[in-house]
Each structure stands twice: as C-alpha cells, then as structure tokens.
Amino acid sequence: MDLLFTMIVPLTIGGIALYAAGRRVDVYSALVQGAGSGLETLVRIVPALVGLMTAVYMLRASGALELLAVALSPVLDKLGLPSELLPLMLVRPISGSAALGVGAELISTYGPDSQLGRTAAVMLGSTETTFYTIAVYFGAVGITRTRYAVPAALCADLTGFLAAAWAVSLLF
Amino acid sequence: MTVIWTGMIVVSILCGLATGRGPEVAAAAVEGASAAVELSLSIAGMLCLWTGVMEVMRRSGLADKLSRLLRPALRLLFPQVAGDQGIMDSVSANVSANLLGLGNAATPLGLEAARRMARRSPGVASDSLCMLVVCNTASIQLIPTTVASVRAAAGSAAPFDILPATWLASALSVGAGVVMCRLLSKVWRD
Numbered sequence: 001m002d003l004l005f006t007m008i009v010p011l012t013i014g015g016i017a018l019y020a021a022g023r024r025v026d027v028y029s030a031l032v033q034g035a036g037s038g039l040e041t042l043v044r045i046v047p048a049l050v051g052l053m054t055a056v057y058m059l060r061a062s063g064a065l066e067l068l069a070v071a072l073s074p075v076l077d078k079l080g081l082p083s084e085l086l087p088l089m090l091v092r093p094i095s096g097s098a099a100l101g102v103g104a105e106l107i108s109t110y111g112p113d114s115q116l117g118r119t120a121a122v123m124l125g126s127t128e129t130t131f132y133t134i135a136v137y138f139g140a141v142g143i144t145r146t147r148y149a150v151p152a153a154l155c156a157d158l159t160g161f162l163a164a165a166w167a168v169s170l171l172f
Numbered sequence: 173m174t175v176i177w178t179g180m181i182v183v184s185i186l187c188g189l190a191t192g193r194g195p196e197v198a199a200a201a202v203e204g205a206s207a208a209v210e211l212s213l214s215i216a217g218m219l220c221l222w223t224g225v226m227e228v229m230r231r232s233g234l235a236d237k238l239s240r241l242l243r244p245a246l247r248l249l250f251p252q253v254a255g256d257q258g259i260m261d262s263v264s265a266n267v268s269a270n271l272l273g274l275g276n277a278a279t280p281l282g283l284e285a286a287r288r289m290a291r292r293s294p295g296v297a298s299d300s301l302c303m304l305v306v307c308n309t310a311s312i313q314l315i316p317t318t319v320a321s322v323r324a325a326a327g328s329a330a331p332f333d334i335l336p337a338t339w340l341a342s343a344l345s346v347g348a349g350v351v352m353c354r355l356l357s358k359v360w361r362d
Contacts, residue, residue, distance in 0.1 A: 012225075012272065013225055016225055016228055016229050016232070016234060017228065019232055019234055020228045020229070020231065020232035020234070023232045023233065025228065025231045025232045026231075027228055030224070030227045030228045030230075030231045031224035031225065031227065031228055032224065033224075033227055034220075034223045034224035034225070034226055034227025034228065034230075035220035035221065035223060035224035035227075036220075037223050037227070037280065038216075038220035038221075038222070038223030038224065038280065039216070039220055041223065041279065041280040041283065042212060042216055042220075044283075046208070046209065046212045049208040049209075049212055050204075050205050050208040050209065051177060052177070052208070053204045053205065053207055053208035054200075054201055054204035054205045054208070055177055055180035055181055055184070055204070056180070056204060057200035057201070057203055057204030057207065058180070058181060058184035058185070058188070058197050058200045058201050058204065059180050059183065059184045060200065061184070061188065061193060061196040061197045061199065061200035062183070062184035062185070062186075062187040062188035062191065062193055062196070062197045062200075063187055063188070063191040063193050064183055064184055064187040067187065067191075093309075100318065100322070103319070103322065104322045104325075104326070107322055107323060107326045108326045111326070112322075112323040112324075112326040112327060112328035112331070113328055113329055113330075117323075117326070118334055118337070121316075121319045121320075121322070121323055121334050121338075122334050122337045122338050122341050123341075124316070124318075124319045124322075125311065125313070125316030125319040125334065125338040125341075125342070126311055126316075126338050126341035126342040126345055127310070127311050127345060128308070128309050128310060128311045129309075130309040131176070133305065133308050133309045134305055134309060136279065136283070137282065137283065137286050137301075137304075137305045137308065138297065138305070140283045140286065140287070141283070141286045141287050141289075141290035141301075142290065142294070142295065143290060143295060143296065143297050143301070144174070144295055145295060145296045145297060146297050146302075147296070147297045147302055147356075147360055148302060148352075148353070148356035148357070148360045149297055149301075149302040149305045149306060150176070151352070151356065152302065152306045152349055152352035152353045152356055153305065153306045153309040153310070153349060155348055155349065155352045156306060156309065156310040156345045156346065156348050156349030156352065157309070157310075157345070158348075159344055159345045159347075159348035159349075160310070160311070160341055160342070160344070160345030160348075163340060163341035163344035163345060164337070164338075164341040166341075167336075167337040167338075167340040167341045168334075168337050170337075170340075171336055171337050171340075172337075
C-alpha cells in the first residue's frame, strides 16, 4: 500500500499518457504546449508572491508571531488545541513552505507517531496556504474588494485545526 | 489585500523596533523578495509538468469525464454560474485536480474560472468567486504526499496512517468554509 502511495505521481502521469495515446492524442505535443502555458501562469503569479513573501519574512523576523503565541495560549487551551502547535497554526495560512518547515520540526521533535506529531501532520494535510491562495486568485483577476472571502476562508482553517486535533484523538 | 499587506508591514516594523529586532526586519525585507523568486523557480518545473499533463488529460477527454462526475454537486455550490459551460468546465477541472493533489495544475484551472467569473463583476468578488477562492483555500487533497514524506523521513512506522484523520478534518474544514460562504453571502453588504 505504501508503495502505491509513493508511486501515485508517476502512475498518474503514466496512466494519463496511456489513456490519451489509446485515444489517438498526440501526447507529447499536448504535454509541451501545456507546459508552455504553465510558464505564462507562473509569470503572472511571481509579482503577488514577491509582495506577500516580503511581508511574511518581515513579520517572522520582527517577533510578532511569538508575541501573538503568548497572547493566544489561554484561548487555545479552552478550544482543546495543544499550544505546542500554535506556531504551525499561525504560519499555516501565510506561508506553505514555512508551515512545512515548522511542521517537520514538530514532527521530528515529538515523534511522527505521537499524538502531537500526528496532529501536526493532519493539520498540514487538511488545510491550505489561505492568504497565498487569496493573493494569487484575487491578484490575478484584479479584484480589490474581496468581501467575505477572507473571514470565510479563515473559518475553514480554524475548523480544520480543531477537526485535526479531534480526529487524531478519536482515531488513535 | 491592501489593508492586510500594509498592516503586516506596519506591524512588523513596529514590533521589530519594540523588540529590538530592527536589523533582522530590514534584512528580511530584502530576503523575502528574493525568496519569492527562488520559490517561483523551484515550483516552475512541477507547474509546467502538470499543466502539460492536464493538457494531455483535456485533449484525451479524461478531464471531461472526471469533471462530469463532479458537475451535479458543483452546480449546487455555484448556482449563479451553473449555466455557463466555460466556467463550470474550469471549476470542475480545478476541483478534480485539487482532489488528486495536483495543486500546481489546479491553480491555472482555478485562475481561468476566476477570470471568467470576474468578467461579470469587475473589481468586486462575486458570491461564486468567493466560493471558488474559499474552496481553494481549504485542502481537499485525497493523498497528502508531502506530509507523508515528512513523516516517513522522521521514521514513522506507517506514514500514511493519518489518511482517515486527514479526510475527516478536510471534509469538516471545507464544509465549514462552504457554510460560512452561504451565510455571509446573505448578510454581507458592500
């Protein structure tokens, strides 16, 4: 089963190629043309990424996240969320790579098969980089009035964190 | 976004000065911008590969099949644009790519749907666009391969034993996002 999960990416590509070839599609020229359009998308995303990551790096360096962690820990205790995982929950909506870094550190510190390690992994797996996604989508299509998208997305994140803690204690 | 971004900058400057980390903040301002370009380069290969594979999927009619399966459910989520074939095509392809964990393939498809939706109300996020963005900020990935590889690297006995818990948490998270969108769309005045 683990081998199947490891091979999921090459198997997906191989399966699609075989199916398309069976349907007499010119697989290689389709692949190359599609890859070209990926480059165009990338060029559109870079400016938003530069803006957002500058702000995230500054926020991290300023120590604001640590201050927030101290301020928020009483609320977390009430919600049943372990305060050890607060840095992960704070970084998760802002930066995917930072969240992966924080998560990987938590997982190796507490052990991958511990309650905390599993909860950190499930939190990473069941949420997304909310602010990055919002910046990319609204930035790419020129939307400045985002209405309720940010509060609704953050509500989904919070639910994901609570559900991760709950699901791990239920299933393990 | 203007408010959030400016707020983040102002808070980091004030906080950096208050905690005596002014120089670190100054360094981070330069570092962040170049890190963004490095990240863009590091995802460029995967992004191009998956848009290529998606193009193969599209031409072979496979993407159509997958999204046709999702269409009825998605019509309920996007009632305002359910009649627009082009939008529903990109939305269902975006959702199926997200399910498969093809995040880099999902983004261009989602952006295509977003562009078509935004054409109907320039500058302001419509209810459908808010729903699309919220669905993309919640993870619906069936197999979280990155997290599993981190667990495997840390010596987990079974790196994929978190799958059921992840599905449960994902479903609840997406459900909360959808419900919030529906509720807020009724009460939000701009």
